[in-house]
Amino acid sequence: MIEEEAQISAEMILIVGALLVIVIAVGSYIFNISGSIAGNISEVINTARDTTINRL
Numbered sequence: 001m002i003e004e005e006a007q008i009s010a011e012m013i014l015i016v017g018a019l020l021v022i023v024i025a026v027g028s029y030i031f032n033i034s035g036s037i038a039g040n041i042s043e044v045i046n047t048a049r050d051t052t053i054n055r056l
Helices: 002-055
Strands: none
Touching: none
């Protein structure tokens, strides 16, 4: 009885740990994508600004 409870606790700890690793990996991936998008948007805005200034 005690061994079963200990095994269930150990399995729950492993599941929570695995979920935490997955969440951290996905968060890092999304953070990199958002940084890339922000860089691209910034580049487009700078190009549009420079083009507009040159037309004046």
